[in-house]
């Protein structure tokens with residue numbers, strides 16, 4: 001490659017980088033495809049122990065509210081998936097769930113991310129922690 005060519009390519013790159021401050025970080029996140037939760041939220045401890053009662057309560061909400069997208073076993077094959085052409089996270093995937101803290105799952109359920117709705121106002125805090133406990137069981141089956 002000629003020096004002048006290399007320089008002009010660098011020029012375009014520099015223009016893109018400096019013209020959109022912060023664009024680089026957002027781009028890297030969407031490129032990796034991973035949905036990250038803020039560190040303080042991810043560090044939050046689950047106040048609800050994963051008892052039978054808590055898991056059963058979580059399952060009840062899950063089958064009413066989440067199954068249409070995430071599927072009965074968490075395989076991301078709910079009826080809405082084909083209809084809406086969306087790609088829900090596979091909650092049955094031990095690799096994905098292994099990197100997620102309870103606090104992170106709680107934050108994601110609370111905040112949502114299109115097309116997943118935010119459940120912060122629709123479900124109580126206890127309901128959301130119970131869901132975390134139930135969702136955990138899906139990757140262990």
Ligand code: HEC
Nearest residue numbers: 035065066069086087088089100105108109113115116131
């Ligand atoms: C309209 C479809 C839809 C519904 C309903 C829905 N989700 Fe999701 N969910 C998604 C999609 C799509 C993603 C992937 C978002 C992304 O990463 O871009 C997702 C991601 C998640 C994640 C993040 C996984 C990870 O670690 O990245 C969790 C946890 C989750 N959903 C739990 C739930 C729970 C619990 C409910 C029910 C209260 C629910 N979802 C309802 C579509 C849905």
